[in-house]
Amino acid sequence: MSSSPMLDNYRFPVVHEGSPSRGLLAGLLHRYKAPPSVVQDIARLEAKLPQYQEWADDAERHPPQLVQYDHWCRRVDRLVLAHGWQELKKEVAREGLIHLGYHTPSKTTGRLHQFTKLYMASPYFAMVTCPVAMTDGAASLCRAHGLDEEFDKLTSTDPEDFWLSGQWMTERPGGSDVGNTETVAEPTDRDGEWRVNGFKWFSSATDADISFLLARSRIDGKLTPGSRGLSLYLARVRKEDGSLNGIAMHRLKDKFGTKSLPTAELLLSDVPARLIGEPHKGVKNISPILNITRLHAAMGVSSYVHLCLNLAKSYASQRVAFGKLLKDHVLHADTLARVETTHRGCTLLVFHLVNLLGKGEDGDAQAQKLYRFLTPLAKMYVCKTGIQDILECMEAMGGQGYMEETRMGKLLRDGLANCIWEGATNVMALDLLRVMDPVFFRDAITTILDSARGDSALTESVATVERVLAQFATTLQAIQPTSMEGHARTIGFTMSELYIAALAIEHAVL
Numbered sequence: 357m358s359s360s361p362m363l364d365n366y367r368f369p370v371v372h373e374g375s376p377s378r379g380l381l382a383g384l385l386h387r388y389k390a391p392p393s394v395v396q397d398i399a400r401l402e403a404k405l406p407q408y409q410e411w412a413d414d415a416e417r418h419p420p421q422l423v424q425y426d427h428w429c430r431r432v433d434r435l436v437l438a439h440g441w442q443e444l445k446k447e448v449a450r451e452g453l454i455h456l457g458y459h460t461p462s463k464t465t466g467r468l469h470q471f472t473k474l475y476m477a478s479p480y481f482a483m484v485t486c487p488v489a490m491t492d493g494a495a496s497l498c499r500a501h502g503l504d505e506e507f508d509k510l511t512s513t514d515p516e517d518f519w520l521s522g523q524w525m526t527e528r529p530g531g532s533d534v535g536n537t538e539t540v541a542e543p544t545d546r547d548g549e550w551r552v553n554g555f556k557w558f559s560s561a562t563d564a565d566i567s568f569l570l571a572r573s574r575i576d577g578k579l580t581p582g583s584r585g586l587s588l589y590l591a592r593v594r595k596e597d598g599s600l601n602g603i604a605m606h607r608l609k610d611k612f613g614t615k616s617l618p619t620a621e622l623l624l625s626d627v628p629a630r631l632i633g634e635p636h637k638g639v640k641n642i643s644p645i646l647n648i649t650r651l652h653a654a655m656g657v658s659s660y661v662h663l664c665l666n667l668a669k670s671y672a673s674q675r676v677a678f679g680k681l682l683k684d685h686v687l688h689a690d691t692l693a694r695v696e697t698t699h700r701g702c703t704l705l706v707f708h709l710v711n712l713l714g715k716g717e718d719g720d721a722q723a724q725k726l727y728r729f730l731t732p733l734a735k736m737y738v739c740k741t742g743i744q745d746i747l748e749c750m751e752a753m754g755g756q757g758y759m760e761e762t763r764m765g766k767l768l769r770d771g772l773a774n775c776i777w778e779g780a781t782n783v784m785a786l787d788l789l790r791v792m793d794p795v796f797f798r799d800a801i802t803t804i805l806d807s808a809r810g811d812s813a814l815t816e817s818v819a820t821v822e823r824v825l826a827q828f829a830t831t832l833q834a835i836q837p838t839s840m841e842g843h844a845r846t847i848g849f850t851m852s853e854l855y856i857a858a859l860a861i862e863h864a865v866l
């Protein structure tokens with residue numbers, strides 16, 4: 357078919373156009389005082405993105421396969437993963453995507469470095485970002501519990517030495533409510549060793565080397581019901597010879613998205629495992645993983661929106677409709693501006709949390725408390741609004757946005773998982789109620805707004821946030837404690853918007 361003369365000047369947006377190393381992200385690196393070496397390293401990574409995209413496309417075209425039997429009909433449960441997947445996994449080690457969060461003298465700088473690189477790479481990284489998130493959470497647990505050998509592996513920069521960690525919580529009777537866990541751990545005669553039997557319904561890092569898991573502990577012959585009967589265990593997924601360690605891969609999941617990710621159902625039969633931390637404190641003991649992966653989930657969606665918005669803006673600056681470029685149609689420009697506004701706000705919140713995570717790890721107790729408070733907000737708000745934003749960007753590219761070649765559909769499908777895994781939206785809203793402290797929240801916002809009080813251009817904005825904050829406090833007081841649960845989602849969304857408004861004002865000053 358001949359090309360249309362009208363299209364001769366069109367350029368399909370290249371994948372890395374409008375890279376995050378410029379604009380908003382550059383402002384954030386400045387805001388959080390990234391040293392020049394970090395900025396240079398991030399700029400260097402940008403050149404690798406087209407290669408990452410090729411590997412990610414390969415992983416998408418060749419989804420994981422499970423070979424359950426060899427030619428003698430022996431059960432082998434061998435995962436076949438794409439070349440692109442394997443290469444991206446090696447990049448996790450080479451680029452220090454876990455390492456940077458742990459082996460930098462200032463954790464505040466290390467976390468900024470790590471998450472900025474992840475933000476850039478995520479849309480081009482297949483779903484390797486999923487095991488990365490769990491491995492990051494697992495590394496923090498290993499550090500806390502003195503599991504030195506595992507810690508060194510999970511944070512290694514050598515692809516041959518590097519390990520991934522899984523996280524096995526969800527079972528058939530309940531994923532949000534892990535108190536329904538059926539898996540049982542029994543002590544053995546060997547000191548510190550337990551045997552685990554059960555069925556884990558979702559395991560996404562199925563190519564992992566180790567996994568943290570929850571199981572009901574049989575202690576003095578007794579099982580305690582509910583979540584208070586669960587303990588945290590660490591298992592080696594494979595034996596020294598590479599064969600599975602009491603694990604059978606029941607089947608791979610047939611998912612709506614995250615097609616490159618090997619999510620499996622696992623049957624555990626006498627899996628050797630170590631008890632980590634006190635028994636019967638499993639949920640509490642595994643929660644440091646949750647509190648890290650939830651930030652990864654928010655960051656991931658925000659990075660997807662970033663790419664989609666760049667594509668939509670590029671399209672609008674080239675596509676002519678009704679006699680002028682789409683970007684010059686006021687309604688289209690307004691549509692994209694709305695996406696840009698929510699997206700910028702969400703990115704500010706994500707990097708605020710990255711900063712708090714690092715500061716908390718550097719020993720700042722106030723930062724630790726604020727991080728715990730804001731994580732469920734970021735997970736629920738950024739993931740949910742981000743999905744709406746991706747949809748809007750897709751529509752802004754018309755029929756072409758719906759085509760697989762733009763990869764927006766893939767990002768939408770993959771991004772959606774972030775609303776569900778690591779705690780769905782309502783579960784995040786209920787988690788917020790666990791740590792709810794209106795005075796602490798008000799004080800945190802007031803501290804942020806203080807940075808803008810000397811700026812006359814921002815006086816009205818500061819006053820608006822304070823007015824809405826006061827109204828919110830009054831509304832909150834009027835809610836009966838018994839009906840708080842029913843309002844948890846609305847409360848969470850309102851608090852997110854208030855906090856983001858304050859961050860946007862602060863960002864305008866800096």
Ligand code: MFK
Binds near residue numbers: 485489534
């Ligand atoms: C870019 C990609 C990134 C992500 C990739 C991820 C791939 C997918 C991996 C998964 O999805 S793994 C499975 C994730 N599963 C979840 O996130 C479960 C969601 N459900 C919840 O979070 C429930 O709220 C919860 C399981 C925690 C309910 O458990 P309980 O035991 O019924 O709750 P309870 O009794 O309130 O809490 C027990 C203790 O844990 C309490 O402490 P105390 O013992 O001192 O009283 C809580 O305060 C504490 N706790 C609960 N959540 C916490 C926490 N502590 C700190 N942080 C938290 N988030």
Ligand code: FAD
Binds near residue numbers: 529619776782
């Ligand atoms: P349910 O618990 O049945 O929840 C269903 C809905 O009910 C949710 O929307 C939830 O918000 C809502 N709900 C639940 N309780 C309440 C309440 N009290 N009040 C109001 N609403 C409520 N899990 C792992 O352990 N390891 C993995 O590696 C892993 N990988 C995954 C990969 C993918 C692609 C997906 C989609 C999931 C994965 N999961 C994994 C499972 C995931 O963590 C769970 O699906 C999730 O936690 C929700 O649990 P559930 O599916 O049992 O849903």
